[in-house]
Amino acid sequence: MEPNLFRYIWQKSRGEQVVVLLIILASIPFNWASFAVPKRIVNDAIQGDAFRDGHTTATVMELSLTLPSWLGGSSIRLFEGVQVGQLGLLLSLSSYFLLLVLINGAFKYVINLRKGILGERMLRRMRYDLFSQLMRFRPEEIRSVKPAEVASMIKDEVEPIGGFVGDAFIQPVFLLSQALTALVFIMAQNFWLGSIALLIVLAQAIIIPILRREQLRLGRERQIASRQLAGRIGEIVDVGPMIQAHGATAYVQSDIAGRLGRLFDIRYALYKRKFAVKFLNNLLAQVTPFFFYAVGGYFALQGRLDIGQLVAVIAAYRDLPPPIKELIDWDQQRNDVTIKYDQVIAQFDGGTLVLDEEKGCAPLPETGEIRIEAVQMLDNRGQPLLTPLSLSVQRPGVVALVGPHGSGQEVLGRILGRQATNYTGRVLIDGEPLAAMSVERASHIVGYAGDEAEVIGGTMRDNILLPLRRRRPKLTPGAGISPGDQKRLTEALRSGNSPFAFEADWTDYEGIGVHDGVELVQRVHDLLDVFGCTRDVYELGLGGKVMPPISEEGTQRLITARRAVAAELKRGKQGGLIEPFRLDRYNRNATVVENLIFGTRTTSRFSSATLLFEPFAHSILKAEALVEPLVEMGGRIVATVVEIFAGLPAGHALFERYSFGEHFDFERLSELADILAKHDMRGPLDPETERDLVALALGYSEPKHRLNLIDERLERRVLRARESFHRHLPADAAGDVDFYDPNKVMFGASVRDNLMFGRIGYGIPDAGRKVEEIVLRALERAGLGEALYRLGLDTESGIRGRYLPARLKHAIPLVQALVKAPQIAVLDVTALLAISDEPERIVRRLREYCAGTTLFLLLGDAYLVEDVPLRVAFQGPTGTFEAEIAPAAANDAGDTSGQSASVADVRRKEA
Numbered sequence: 001m002e003p004n005l006f007r008y009i010w011q012k013s014r015g016e017q018v019v020v021l022l023i024i025l026a027s028i029p030f031n032w033a034s035f036a037v038p039k040r041i042v043n044d045a046i047q048g049d050a051f052r053d054g055h056t057t058a059t060v061m062e063l064s065l066t067l068p069s070w071l072g073g074s075s076i077r078l079f080e081g082v083q084v085g086q087l088g089l090l091l092s093l094s095s096y097f098l099l100l101v102l103i104n105g106a107f108k109y110v111i112n113l114r115k116g117i118l119g120e121r122m123l124r125r126m127r128y129d130l131f132s133q134l135m136r137f138r139p140e141e142i143r144s145v146k147p148a149e150v151a152s153m154i155k156d157e158v159e160p161i162g163g164f165v166g167d168a169f170i171q172p173v174f175l176l177s178q179a180l181t182a183l184v185f186i187m188a189q190n191f192w193l194g195s196i197a198l199l200i201v202l203a204q205a206i207i208i209p210i211l212r213r214e215q216l217r218l219g220r221e222r223q224i225a226s227r228q229l230a231g232r233i234g235e236i237v238d239v240g241p242m243i244q245a246h247g248a249t250a251y252v253q254s255d256i257a258g259r260l261g262r263l264f265d266i267r268y269a270l271y272k273r274k275f276a277v278k279f280l281n282n283l284l285a286q287v288t289p290f291f292f293y294a295v296g297g298y299f300a301l302q303g304r305l306d307i308g309q310l311v312a313v314i315a316a317y318r319d320l321p322p323p324i325k326e327l328i329d330w331d332q333q334r335n336d337v338t339i340k341y342d343q344v345i346a347q348f349d350g351g352t353l354v355l356d357e358e359k360g361c362a363p364l365p366e367t368g369e370i371r372i373e374a375v376q377m378l379d380n381r382g383q384p385l386l387t388p389l390s391l392s393v394q395r396p397g398v399v400a401l402v403g404p405h406g407s408g409q410e411v412l413g414r415i416l417g418r419q420a421t422n423y424t425g426r427v428l429i430d431g432e433p434l435a436a437m438s439v440e441r442a443s444h445i446v447g448y449a450g451d452e453a454e455v456i457g458g459t460m461r462d463n464i465l466l467p468l469r470r471r472r473p474k475l476t477p478g479a480g481i482s483p484g485d486q487k488r489l490t491e492a493l494r495s496g497n498s499p500f501a502f503e504a505d506w507t508d509y510e511g512i513g514v515h516d517g518v519e520l521v522q523r524v525h526d527l528l529d530v531f532g533c534t535r536d537v538y539e540l541g542l543g544g545k546v547m548p549p550i551s552e553e554g555t556q557r558l559i560t561a562r563r564a565v566a567a568e569l570k571r572g573k574q575g576g577l578i579e580p581f582r583l584d585r586y587n588r589n590a591t592v593v594e595n596l597i598f599g600t601r602t603t604s605r606f607s608s609a610t611l612l613f614e615p616f617a618h619s620i621l622k623a624e625a626l627v628e629p630l631v632e633m634g635g636r637i638v639a640t641v642v643e644i645f646a647g648l649p650a651g652h653a654l655f656e657r658y659s660f661g662e663h664f665d666f667e668r669l670s671e672l673a674d675i676l677a678k679h680d681m682r683g684p685l686d687p688e689t690e691r692d693l694v695a696l697a698l699g700y701s702e703p704k705h706r707l708n709l710i711d712e713r714l715e716r717r718v719l720r721a722r723e724s725f726h727r728h729l730p731a732d733a734a735g736d737v738d739f740y741d742p743n744k745v746m747f748g749a750s751v752r753d754n755l756m757f758g759r760i761g762y763g764i765p766d767a768g769r770k771v772e773e774i775v776l777r778a779l780e781r782a783g784l785g786e787a788l789y790r791l792g793l794d795t796e797s798g799i800r801g802r803y804l805p806a807r808l809k810h811a812i813p814l815v816q817a818l819v820k821a822p823q824i825a826v827l828d829v830t831a832l833l834a835i836s837d838e839p840e841r842i843v844r845r846l847r848e849y850c851a852g853t854t855l856f857l858l859l860g861d862a863y864l865v866e867d868v869p870l871r872v873a874f875q876g877p878t879g880t881f882e883a884e885i886a887p888a889a890a891n892d893a894g895d896t897s898g899q900s901a902s903v904a905d906v907r908r909k910e911a
Contacts, residue, residue, distance in 0.1 A: 005161070005341040009168045012125055012496060016118050020111060020170045024177055027107035031181045034100040037093060045090035057083040060092040111174060115166035123162020125496040130154050133348045135355060135439075139419045145347075148234025149227055153344050157223065161344070164337040171330050175323035215277070216335050218270040223340060225263045232259065354438040361444040361511075364823050368395045368430040370854065375425035377411055386411040388425065393870065395430075395823070395854045398847060400865035403874030410451055410828065412872075413858045417448025417826040429824070443470070444511070447822030449813035451831055451858075455801030460540070461793040463801075463812050464524055467820040468512065473504035512821040525789070527818055530845045531811040532836060538776055538785075540804075541792030542752040546745055554787070555745050558754060561775075561782035562742070565755050568774045577767050577774075580758035581740045583722075586715040589759035592630070593698035595715075598722050599739035602748040606736060608698040612691045616730055621694075624721040631685065633700065633709050634693025635676055640707055642673045668692065703762035751788060755779070806835055818849070825850055828858040839864060 002008035010017065044050035050058040062081030084092055131154060134142070236243065236252050243252055372391040379385050386408040393399055403409030414420040415427060418434060427434040434442065447467075455463055475489070485501070492499045500506075507520070514520050528534045546558070569577060579589045586595055593608045601607070611617045612627070621627050675689050685693070702710045726739060738747045746754050755775045760767050779788050801809035810832040817825055829846070833839040843864045847855065857865060865871060 003342075003345055005338050006168060008341075009122065009165050013118055013122055013165070016114070016121075017169050020114050020118070021173055023107065023111055023114070024170070024174050027104065027111070028177050028181060030100055030103050030107065031178060034097065034104055035181070037097040037100060041090065041093045041097065045086060045093050048086060050089060051086055057085060058089045060084055060089060111170065115170050117166075118170075119163055119166030121491070121495045122165035123158065126158050126162060126165075127154050128495070128497045130158065130344070130348050132355075136353045138353060138421045139414075140422055146231040146234060148237075149231040150347075152227055152230040153347060157227070157340055157344055160333075161337045161341050164333055167330060167333070172327060175327045175330065179323040179327065215270060215273050215332070216339065218266055218273065219336055220339055220343075222263065222266045222270060223343065225259065225266060229256075229259045229263060232256070356438060356440050361441045364395070364430055364445060366396075369393070369428075370395060370430075370824070371426075371428040373426045373428065375412070375415060375423055375427060377415065377420065377423040386415075386423070389872075390425075391872070393854065396852050397870070398850075398855045398857065398868050400862070400868040400871040401856060401858045401874070402860070402862045402865065402871055404860060405451070405830070407874040409858055409872075409874040412874075413448070413826050413828055413856065414450065416446070416824075416856055417450065418442045418446055419448060419450065440470070443467070444820070445823050447817035447820060447825045447827075449817040449827050451828045453801055453809045453813055453831070455797050455804070455809060455812055457799050458797060459794045460537075460797050460804065460808070460812065463797055464793070464815050464819060465507065465520075467816050468508050468520075469506035470820075471506055471508035471511065473500050473506060475499060508820075512819070521790075524793070524815065524819060526849070527815045528811065530842070530849050531807075531814055531832060532838060532842055533808050533811045534789075536805050536808045537792035538788055539772065539792070540795040540808075541788035541790075542755075542772065542775060543750050544791040544795060545750055546747055546754055548747055550745065554784075557782045557784050558745050558751075559743060561778045561784055562755050562757050564778035564781055565775055566757075568778060576761055577764060577771050578756050578758040579761055580756075581742075583740070584719070586719055587759055588710075589701060589703050589761055591699050591701045592710075592718060594759075595718050596698070596721055597725060597737060599737045600746045600748040600753075601736065602738055603736045605733065608695045610691070610695075611698060612694045613687075616728075616733065617725075620721050620724050620728070623724060624717050626717055626721055627690075627694065629714055629717070630694045630697040631690055633697040634672075634695070636709060637696045637700065637705075637707065638669055638672045638676060638693070642669050701762070751779075751791065807832065810835070822853065824854045824856070826856040826858070830858065830860045833859060833861075833864070 002011060044058070059081040062077070062079060064075050064077045066075045134145075134150065134154075137145075233256065236256075243249055370393045372389055374388045374390055375386065376384070376388045377386040389408075389412065401409045401412060411420065415423055416434075418437075418439075421435055429445065434446075437445070456466075488501070489499050507517075509515065509517075509520065512520075512523075514523060525534065528537060550558075565578075566580070579587055581587060581590075581598070583598065591608075593606075593611065597606055604610075606614060606617060612621070618627075621630070672689060672692060675685075679685060684690075697709075700707075700709060702708075729737065738744075738749075740746065740757070742757060746757075752772075752775060755778060756771065760771055776785075776788075779785050795803065797804055797812075801812065804812075814827055814829065814832065817827060827846070829842070833842060836842055839861075843857070843859070846857075857868070859865065862871065862873065
């Protein structure tokens with residue numbers, strides 16, 4: 001980016017700046033006229049100077065055109081004007097002054113509006129340019145920056161710079177035009193008054209900036225301290241659970257408190273300096289009227305200045321201090337934002353990668369060679385991460401890089417995957433250096449998946465298809481585009497941003513050899529099957545919620561599948577696995593609140609935590625005399641659970657077993673136990689305690705918790721309350737609950753719950769797995785398998801994949817690397833194989849899928865690749881290695897001369 005702020009602004013907004021500057025020049029005559037009119041009002045209209053020498057009328061609205069002297073100097077009268085009396089002249093001149101006020105106000109409005117829009121456009125451009133510059137950083141440079149600091153700089157630190165952009169050229173010209181117009185007008189009326197005004201203005205312009213230098217220094221310190229605070233907080237948040245686990249929260253809190261204290265000291269000193277300067281500035285501005293009144297009044301008494309001139313001078317001076325003050329503020333802001341700009345640019349200086357490929361990303365020939373020539377990599381202390389390595393591989397082919405975690409195997413993988421560039425030596429692909437390729441071309445040719453599962457927020461589908469979001473959509477300006485899209489496109493182009501809509505279809509179907517989305521879905525399915533994760537996707541789909549709208553055909557298929565599940569359970573004599581929902585029966589495997597409402601709660605209105613305070617639900621519980629039994633049940637739960645948990649470490653399995661809903665909190669249980677121990681049974685409990693006890697009871701299920709708290713009498717009461725709840729549900733609550741009905745889809749409930757239409761029985765061995773298999777078979781028979789698969793792909797991944805099972809989280813980067821059909825794949829499968837039940841099968845299917853691709857396979861166990869012709873084994877963390885050809889594979893492979901020759905380069909060990 002341009003290192004000089006003003007050059008950057010002028011280069012990017014020259015046209016708009018010139019337009020506004022021309023508007024400012026056009027406003028000067030009107031500004032001058034507004035200063036001259038008060039003098040005429042006082043002298044001509046009020047004092048009657050226009051009616052001397054016997055004149056009873058005066059001419060107004062006369063329009064004349066005077067030619068310059070080089071054209072003869074003649075005057076052409078365009079309009080004779082109108083004759084008016086003294087009152088008419090006063091009203092005419094006052095109306096003229098009002099018109100000039102409106103015109104000058106309109107000029108200011110247009111100038112400020114265009115200036116503000118210009119500033120916002122440039123702020124948008126600057127943020128986009130900084131982000132684009134960040135994307136040009138080498139991979140290791142991106143990993144070395146603190147995300148919180150970079151985000152703070154792009155979001156917050158350039159905000160004042162963007163606000164200044166519109167003022168950079170326009171504001172000084174605009175303010176100087178106003179100040180000079182007023183100053184010249186005052187000089188024209190009286191030289192001495194003008195000289196006084198000029199001296200005060202010069203004093204302000206010289207003294208105030210000198211005093212503000214300390215403000216600039218403190219401002220720089222404040223900015224650096226704020227950025228460091230943001231980076232430190234972001235760093236602590238990233239490892240927050242670890243800090244809690246080690247009990248170091250007080251220690252890090254003291255660190256943040258110290259940083260906040262230093263920031264407070266800086267801001268305190270800044271405020272003292274700021275308001276001292278403001279006081280002096282206001283004092284100088286207020287001294288000038290004293291001289292005007294004293295000196296100007298003296299001149300008026302002496303007859304050297306008429307009253308109209310004095311009034312005009314005072315009126316003109318009224319418009320002089322504000323622009324001078326704003327000019328001083330502008331100079332302060334200029335220094336401040338220039339420093340900020342220099343600091344921000346310094347942080348983003350270093351991006352050297354070329355992002356886009358101008359010539360297009362033509363594929364490599366089907367055969368070729370990859371040469372690794374004396375590649376070596378050191379860490380920031382000069383210690384070797386990878387000792388010099390030379391290797392040649394014929395394309396296509398398979399190379400196994402075998403080694404323990406942290407060895408040179410991972411380093412070489414990052415180099416080949418273009419994720420590390422600070423190495424010596426060369427990696428040549430058909431003679432072209434990998435390091436010299438643009439980011440776009442390298443991403444087309446090479447697919448890389450490392451040892452860390454890098455999953456971003458969004459659905460699993462979004463993550464998997466991210467490598468294919470590389471085909472820029474077609475721009476269709478003009479006809480066929482909506483006004484909103486046209487405005488978005490125009491503003492994006494004027495702001496120097498990407499004109500392509502994020503919501504458009506970016507998928508590169510042609511580049512990966514598929515024709516449409518159907519083939520792409522099948523490719524993703526095949527890849528997930530390669531890594532043994534298809535079942536995981538279906539299971540995620542079972543947990544997805546069924547939400548409207550849903551077609552009548554989809555509804556019927558879901559109901560058919562539900563009946564198929566029931567029939568399968570009955571046929572296999574496994575009816576005990578699920579206790580179905582029946583309106584006239586209490587479901588013992590469901591909680592009390594589920595039995596009471598007997599439906600899916602689509603909003604939080606009837607949440608267990610607040611059900612007692614919900615007016616309608618409270619009336620139902622009172623009418624069926626359920627409040628007291630539930631409070632008593634909650635009290636017994638508290639007494640029992642607190643006793644059970646006493647002395648157990650955090651995370652013990654019993655905490656999960658005896659959970660009573662999402663609001664379960666052992667500390668609150670302890671508080672409730674203390675309250676109940678001190679409570680006088682003759683008096684009522686406080687409402688908050690009563691509410692929490694009822695909430696605990698509502699989350700109780702006898703088979704799960706086994707505290708023997710529910711008898712048949714209580715079940716009958718709950719069933720009567722259920723009937724009342726359904727019968728008297730208010731009309732405004734109809735959308736808050738979707739009641740269970742065997743012939744209806746339960747909106748808001750998961751697919752699994754819709755198909756089971758009941759609850760899995762607690763205590764039955766392996767019940768969950770058995771039910772899941774039955775449910776999946778029923779969905780396949782109902783033709784809903786594909787819909788379930790799509791629903792699974794639409795599961796939210798969470799930050800770093802926290803919502804996904806471990807196997808899927810490690811498989812997603814591998815699928816990403818292969819879904820774009822690269823010609824070279826560098827895949828680290830160590831983490832996935834470590835948690836897989838069938839590593840040999842995964843490796844075999846992966847090699848079959850990658851037939852025709854040059855595959856660099858990174859793994860920890862050599863036995864999985866014993867038949868791979870070329871293996872490079874790494875022995876330790878310093879990158880020592882040896883290469884070999886598996887004998888059996890060499891004998892079976894036919895001509896291996898190309899790989900045999902390559903092994904001669906690497907058959908060695910280095911310490």
